[in-house]
Amino acid sequence: MSEFAHLIVMLLIAGGIGVLAVIVSILLGPKKPSASKLMPYESGNDPEGTGRERFPVHFYLVAMLFIVFDIETAFFYPLAVAYQKVGAFAFWEMVTFVILVLVGYFYILKKGVLEWN
Known part of the structure; x- marks a missing residue:
């Protein structure tokens, strides 16, 4: 303990x-609320519509893909730091990881997820 x-x-x-x-x-x-302080802030512009509008599913797919590729980068950094100690085993593990990510990448390209229509 x-x-x-x-x-x-x-x-x-x-x-x-x-x-x-x-x-x-x-x-x-x-505690001095006013109309301008209570108004939602959108880059200096007056808000349009409600805050309850739906986003297209495509937006969420691209966001999830960003997270996946960001995590991939996070996996590369420790490997680069400790590469001398871990040797060839970690290299082949990373090659396997990159191949799996590339399979997913080509799948999303084929499905057209990255096309903005």
Whole structure:
């Protein structure tokens, strides 16, 4: 248990700082609402429509693809850092990973997910 004591203390301090910040903000924060302050902000433009509009499914597919390829990049970084220690095994594991990602990439190209119509 003593090996986790530092982690537990750090989490308690971080949580305490977060709770303290919220309490101080509620107690000391300015409370002068106005119409312009309560209006949703959209890059300086007046909002159009409601906030409940539906996005096309295509938007979510592209967002998920971005996450997949971002995670792929996150896997490459540790390999590059520790490549001298892990050797050929990690290289072939990464080749397998890249092949699997490329299979998925060619599949989404064939399905036309990246085409904006």
